[in-house]
Amino acid sequence: MKIRLVTNGVFTPIEEIEVAVKAPSDGFYWIDADVEDLGLLQALFNLHDLAVEDCLTEEEQRPKLEIYENQYFLVINSIRFDDEEIFLRALNIFLGRHYIITVTRTKIHELRSIKPILLEQEVNRADRFLYHLVDTVIDNYFVVGDRIESRIESLEEDILMHTKKAHLTEIIGLRSEILWLKKMLGPQRDVIATLNKKDLRLIDDQLQKYFGDIHENAVKIYETFETYRDLMGNLREAYQSSVANRANDIMRVFTALTTIFMPLTFITGVYGMNFDYIPGMHDKHGSIVLLIMMAVLGFGMFYFFRKKDWL
The missing domain is CATH 1.20.58.340 (Magnesium transport protein CorA, transmembrane region)
Known part of the structure; x- marks a missing residue:
């Protein structure tokens, strides 16, 4: 577990977790934790039992936003694509007035790549940290989408040039991954819409408007993967036609x-x-x-x- 005091985008490591319970004079605390740390964090920050249970479960969590008395619990999915399989990794976020807690089972790239953004934007509030984190996660979907599109084009060219039985297995596997991902993108899009439209007292009113831009990107991603699903269907037809020819x-x-x-x-x-x-x-x-x-x-x-x- 890493505890940092973030002041205008500058990170100051904190050794004792108890220090983060009280609000700092300036900035906010970012606690980057593993699921093993939830017992201690729950006792100190009064994390809700249901939210902690969601973090501990090994089953895939649908993106969601839970509003509790003094904190919000948010689940969004980070994406990774290794040219063979699509991976979604749950990013559990507890947002308080003076702190933000991120809980993950495995390392997530966006948590590392967000650091220079916080420094550049001189982030000094936990809700602004949440905005940049969600924005970074959603932007990464476009990167993965471009790689999937390139893979589809390469696969189509291979099928037209020299059809192999292995191509059908790859088509079925990639199409299943895209369908599964599309089911997760719908709830994630709705969660971001809630961040944009619902009255949330822990998020600044002016900042909420910026979540609208992220929501537009989430809708584009959803439509893009809908297109990929259709392309995979066309690719399967092309394979069958090539085999028949x-x-x-x-x-x-x-x-x-x-x-x-x-x-x-x-x-x-x-x-x-x-x-x-x-x-x-x-x-x-x-x-x-x-x-x-x-x-x-x-x-x-x-x-x-x-x-x-x-x-």
């Missing part, structure tokens, strides 16, 4: 080869019969003539099929 090409080649060998098989069948009187049977050059005739016939049919673009 490939099968048709193979069958066309086999059919053409069978057609070429049909007359050759007929000729060899006739000259393989046990009759005494077959044209050219007793000619000493008969076999050579027959082979030349079969070769001319075969190559002639092959040339004809190539000219017709059947092969």
